[in-house]
Each structure stands twice: as structure tokens, then as C-alpha cells.
Amino acid sequence: MTVSLRALSRENVRTVCDLRVAEDQRHLVGPAAYTVAEGHYEPDAVLRTIYLDEEPVGVLLVEVESGTPYLVRFMVDAAYQPRGVGRRAVELLAEELRRDGWASLEASFVRVDNGARGFWRRCGFQDTGRTRHGEPVFVRAL
Ligand SMILES: CC(C)(COP(=O)(O)OP(=O)(O)OC[C@H]1O[C@@H](n2cnc3c(N)ncnc32)[C@H](O)[C@@H]1OP(=O)(O)O)[C@@H](O)C(=O)NCCC(=O)NCCS
Structure with missing residues (x-):
């Protein structure tokens, strides 16, 4: 199994716009098609x-305008969870951002x-104690 970005x-x-999370995950992340559109x-x-x-x-969509890259959206289609794809994608993103000179990556999630939350912790993120739009912000060194 090879994961790539x-x-x-x-x-x-x-195909990307048609990707779907499970019914009971829909409140956790914006639709893939919105992510594609907003990314542009x-x-x-x-x-x-x-x-x-x-x-x-x-x-996935990362904003890099505020001084620290911030993962605005991150989703794996329900049919491909949970097989380690998300964690590998985070590692690949971390490598890419590190190569571009960034030192840390932030993410937030619906509480x-x-x-x-458990996924970000598994991927090495820690609580900053801050919130963004009411969501806890986690951070990981790259
Ligand atoms: C969160 C998400 C991206 C994880 O992707 P995935 O490919 O299923 O995750 P992985 O298989 O790589 O999981 C890595 C580890 O995190 C754990 N994990 C995954 N999702 C988790 C969750 N929601 N809660 C707790 N632990 C979770 C896995 O069990 C695995 O643990 P392990 O270290 O014991 O093996 C995916 O479930 C998803 O798209 N969810 C809906 C959208 C969402 O919530 N996105 C995040 C927005 S901030």
C-alpha cells in the first residue's frame, strides 16, 4: 500500500469532489468539493x-498565511478508513512543509x-490551549 500526496x-x-466521509462524520469536516473550490x-x-x-x-488543505501552516481540511473517504492512510498522509505533508522551511503544523477539530482528537494525538499533535473558531488547536513540530 503506497500513500502519496x-x-x-x-x-x-x-473523483476528489465526490469523496465522502461517513454519514455520522459529516458534521466534522466540510464537503470535499468545498475544499477543492476554497483551495483555489x-x-x-x-x-x-x-x-x-x-x-x-x-x-487536504493547508493555509500558510498566518506564520504557522494550519490544516483547514483533512479527510479520508469512509471506504478507506481506518487503514493508516490518514497518518501516512500527515507524515508526507510534514515532510513537504519541512522541506519548504516550516517548523510546525497546526490543526483544529470539532469538540x-x-x-x-484521538487521530491528531496519534499523529503526534499536542494541545496548544488555544481555540480557533471555537475549536481546540493542536500543534506538531515538523
Ligand atoms: C480523521 C481521519 C482523517 C483519519 O483518517 P484514517 O485514515 O481513518 O486514520 P488512520 O487509519 O491513519 O489512523 C491513525 C491512528 O489514529 C486512530 N484514529 C483514526 N481516527 C480516529 C478518531 N476519529 N478518533 C480516535 N482515533 C482515531 C486510528 O485508530 C489509528 O490508531 P493506531 O495508532 O492505534 O493505529 C478520517 O477518519 C476522517 O476523514 N474523518 C472524518 C473527517 C475528520 O474528522 N477530519 C479531521 C478534521 S479536523
Whole structure:
């Protein structure tokens, strides 16, 4: 199983827009199509498709305007959870941001029982004690 991060393209954009989380995860993350659209209007955004082998299975969007890169969106299609794809994608993103000279990455999440808190902790993120739009902000050194 090989996970990679790739650019959006005319070949994969419809598949990426159709990616879905589970019904009971819909309140946790914006729709993939919104992420794709917003990524095109966010200055200096990092918008990547998460591939499992040759299949687009997720999407992520990082804002890099505030001094620390911030993961605005991160999702893996329900059919491809939980097989380690998300964690590997975080590692690949960390490598890419480190190569670009960044020292840390922030993420936030909806504070509910089935939210992504445990996932971020598994990926090495720690609580900053700050919130963003009411969501706890976690950070990881790169
Ligand atoms: C959160 C999400 C990206 C995780 O992707 P994934 O590919 O299923 O996760 P992985 O298989 O790589 O999981 C890595 C580890 O985190 C754990 N984990 C995954 N999701 C978790 C969750 N919601 N709560 C607690 N632990 C979780 C896994 O059990 C695994 O643990 P391990 O170290 O014991 O093996 C995916 O579930 C998703 O898209 N969720 C809906 C959208 C969302 O919440 N996005 C985050 C927005 S901030």
C-alpha cells in the first residue's frame, strides 16, 4: 500500500469532489468539493489529493498565511478508513512543509465524542490551549 500526496488535476478533480466521509462524520469536516473550490481562492494554500496507490481517497488543505501552516481540511473517504492512510498522509505533508522551511503544523477539530482528537494525538499533535473558531488547536513540530 503506497500513500502519496498529489496535485489536483483535470483528471482527478471530479473523483476528489465526490469523496465522502461517513454519514455520522459529516458534521466534522466540510464537503470535499468545498475544499477543492476554497483551495483555489486561498492565498498560498497547499491543496493536495491523498492517493492510495493510484486511487484518490482523500483531500487536504493547508493555509500558510498566518506564520504557522494550519490544516483547514483533512479527510479520508469512509471506504478507506481506518487503514493508516490518514497518518501516512500527515507524515508526507510534514515532510513537504519541512522541506519548504516550516517548523510546525497546526490543526483544529470539532469538540465532539467521535471527533478527530484521538487521530491528531496519534499523529503526534499536542494541545496548544488555544481555540480557533471555537475549536481546540493542536500543534506538531515538523
Ligand atoms: C480523521 C481521519 C482523517 C483519519 O483518517 P484514517 O485514515 O481513518 O486514520 P488512520 O487509519 O491513519 O489512523 C491513525 C491512528 O489514529 C486512530 N484514529 C483514526 N481516527 C480516529 C478518531 N476519529 N478518533 C480516535 N482515533 C482515531 C486510528 O485508530 C489509528 O490508531 P493506531 O495508532 O492505534 O493505529 C478520517 O477518519 C476522517 O476523514 N474523518 C472524518 C473527517 C475528520 O474528522 N477530519 C479531521 C478534521 S479536523
